[in-house]
Amino acid sequence: MDTEQFNLRISKELLRDLTIIANLLKVNKGEWVKTKLAKEIHEEKNKLLMELSNLYANSMITKEEVGKLVGNEIAEEMEFIKNKARESIRKGAGYGKRLKR
Secondary structure, three states, X not given: OOOOOOOOOOOHHHHHHHHHHHHHHOXXXXXXXXXXXXXXXXXXXXXXXXXXXXXXXXXXXXXXXXXXXXXXXXXXXXXXXXXXXXXXXXXXXXHHHHHHO
């Protein structure tokens, strides 16, 4: 995995708390922080992508705007999902009409 240095300044109180956690769990402070940070970043990214997807699905934001925010690959995926959802709704509506008759 390619890595990059990222420095972070934290309060002395927070560092003391981190030291306590690391000592109790018998883990390296840096590794513990990286693990927790990775989990939080993953969860936040997924939450934000879901919100963005909802905005796009409801035509409140364009595919181009999505592409600028998160890249064209994700914008294409959202377009694919939006089209499949619309197709499914059309088919469901047609099926409902046939059942009604």
